[in-house]
Amino acid sequence: MYELVATTPDGGVALQRLDRAGRPVAGPDVVPRSRFPAEAARIEAQDGPRWVWLRTGDWYPRLLHAGVPLGRCHDLSLCAAILRHSSYVAEGQYTPGAGVAGSPHGAGDGIPHRLPSGAAPYQDALFDEVPIENRPAGGFGTELLAEELHSQLSAVAGSPHRPRLALLLAAESAGALAAAEMRHAGVPWDATVHDAILRDRLGPRPVGTARPALLEQKARELRSLLNAPALNPDSPQELMRALRREGIEAQTTRAWELRRYTHPAILPLLEYKKMARLLSAHGWAWLDTWVSDGRFRPDYTVGGVVTGRWSSRGGGAMQIPAEVRPAAKARPGHRLIVADASQLEPRILAALAGDSAMAEAARDRDLYAGIAAAGFGGDRSQAKVALLGAIYGATTGESGRLMPKLARLYPRAVGFVEKAARDGERGLTVTTHLGRSTPPPSARWTASQRTGSAEEQRRADALARERGRFTRNFVIQGTAAEWAECWMAELRGRLRGLRERGLHAELTYFLHDEVMVHAEEAAAEACAQAVRDAARAAGRLLFPGAPVEFPLSVAVVGSYDQAK
DNA sequence: CAGTAACGCGCG
DNA sequence: AAAGCGCGCGTTACTG
The missing domain is CATH 3.30.70.370 (Alpha-Beta Plaits)
Known part of the structure; x- marks a missing residue:
């Protein structure tokens, strides 16, 4: 049983019971916003339905605030984002928001869905595409949402991988509940301990924007060692010029590159960068902004x-x-x-590929040790580098050199990721175990593959390989997720x-x-x-x-x- | 001067 | 050591 939650034009909350297929079994009940938590608590206690709403974040935080945790839900936006691309859903079987009158989807005007420019470009808000003038006053009501649920459930029911897809939607929706619950709870955070760490590394908290004492001391040491009395070590350009004057020909100021040079200023510089990073990313400002009431609530x-x-x-x-x-x-x-x-990821690979030899090696609690024993003469670090290279698509260096050896040992596992890579290079989409697919390649990418000049061809090949590395990793990272x-x-x-x-x-x-x-x-x-x-x-x-x-x-x- | 790109580095 | 994948975010540097 589903319990649908929607807004009414006058700002109330409409609640409606739906059957297992997503069809209304009774008319909606409307309650004022203020009574929603109590009403939700009553319904939850009665039979613990699967709650259905457009976005979990619209409703659940206020229920948690009122002390009303829920068991299960179906988040229409998150599920739409999965179903929209999933190769487990037959072509034309599902269109997000198709039930919205006047929407680009419903009108069939051929306008492709634009990705919203939000923090999460892959996660569509279901009805973001609907022009303001076509939006129902007061929001999307029970009829539209029920219709959307019904079309999502039909897409799942008609899928050749119905159980997997149903599991994915349930897990994603449970994740939405968990995300709200974790934000509500927060990570217990001891500001006194944090402050002590900062004092120890940087010195006492300075007033205003001054550098903390130990950081300033490190800056002075650097200026002296680099013979640059006015140097601001926070400026990569100034830093680069000072390093050049000292004969350090680094191409960037990245820590790993600087580490290759031997000069008395390098060690203090690396220390400075570490300290400055701590200050700017997790210093007192971070504490002030993100920790309250002893909790960090992301x-x-x-x-x-x-x-x-x-x-x-x-x-x-x-x-x-x-x-x-x-x-x-x-x-x-x-x-x-x-x-x-x-x-996790190598184990996921063994399971996905059905590679029994790799699964056998993975019976060791330390999978890399097991694989090292099976084929890398016991060299754990070699086994690890080789395996991660297979998952990420390494072509050069030690990892690239070890690939043929890994492929001989585990042809099924390596063949599996290689196929995902080849598919991606050809512009196909690939899919996780439960049914999340990559979006199709962009129009720009596709256009890039039809090229003429040698220079364009090289660029196209590079883009194709890049996409291959993405699709190769996608199936593993996505299934692990x-x-x-x-x-x-x-x-x-x-x-x-x-x-x-x-x-x-x-x-x-x-x-x-x-x-x-x-x-x-x-x-x-x-x-x-x-x-x-x-x-x-x-x-x-x-x-x-x-x-x-x-x-x-x-x-x-x-x-x-x-x-x- | 505001918006944006590039850099650099933290995490898995 | 980084490489090969996926991110967020603060700072500096640049552009219109």
Whole structure:
């Protein structure tokens, strides 16, 4: 059973029960906005329907604020974005927003969907294309949304991969709930610990925009060592000129390039860059802006990456550097359960390709060691470089040289990624295990492939290879994201069960192949077990019966830095 | 002067 | 060491 939520022209909330096919079973009930949380709580307690709405972010945060968590939903916008490109949906079977009168889709005027220029260009807001004058006053009501749901469900029902596609839409929607819940909970963040780290590395917080004392000291040291009394080390141009005068012919001021030179100024310069980075990216300004009430609350964008990975906005939630992780600290009486999937992407490759030899090697907890033992004379680093090269499409260097060897060892796995690469180079789309496809190549890309001059041909070939590397990686990264989203969805349900037993435990952070749970001491071990159970369940959901396992490393710790 | 591109570096 | 994939974001440098 579905419970549809929509806005009414006068700003109220329309709630309507739909059957399993997405058809209304009764007329909508309208409640004032203020009564929505209480009404939602009542309906949720009654039979826990699958809630349906245009965007989870429009409704769920205020329910969480009112203390009304929900179990399941169907996020029409996220599901539309998947179905729109999916190769698991037959051509012409589904058009996003086709039910909207006057929309470019409905009118059939041939206007291609423009990608909205938002933070997440791959994630369409369903009705963004509808001209303002054609939008129903007060928003999109139950009729339009019910029709959209029905057409999405029909697309799934008619798919040759119905179970996979249904799983993907359910997982993506569960992800949307989890994203709102994690923002609501926030990562417990100890500003005192963070400040202590900054003081230790940079000196006390300066007034205004002055450099902190230790950073200024480092700048003075640099000016002296480079014989450049007026040097501003923050300016790449000034820095480059100063380095040149000292005979350092670096092409860029990147740390890895500078490291190749031996000059007394190099080490202090690298230290300066590290310190300056800490200050600008995770200094006091970051703390002021993104941490409040002892919590860091990033805004996750589900499906924000073309592969289906999430992105985030605000505070760089997916780039928390190791340096400041001690500040992510469990509250008194609580613990953090931090878990990550070990070597997820190569394991996904073994499962996707059905490569039993690779799966056999992956039975080792350390997959790279297993593969090294099987064919790289026990050299783990060689095995790792070779495998990552296969997943990313390396052609040069050590990784490129090892490819033939890897291909002899695991012809099915290597053949699988090679096919994805060749398809991409030819302009085809490729698809993850559960059914997320790449968008078709851009018109510019396609035009570039019909070329004349030798110079244009070279450029076209380079673009084709570039797209091949993208599609090669897409199937792996995208399927890994699906596993991780199923893992999180399973975990979310299990944590709910713990809370019903009176144990406080909340999902607080998610990063590609890693989760963090904040739980009271008494619940910590049960959480760790829930995390492991959820991973097994995710493996069975994606690859039923496959001999591939997805081991985790799980740490129960006081602060984030203590994990791993 | 505002908007944008390029750079550089953090994460998986 | 980086390379080969995917991101966000702060700063500097440039453009209109």
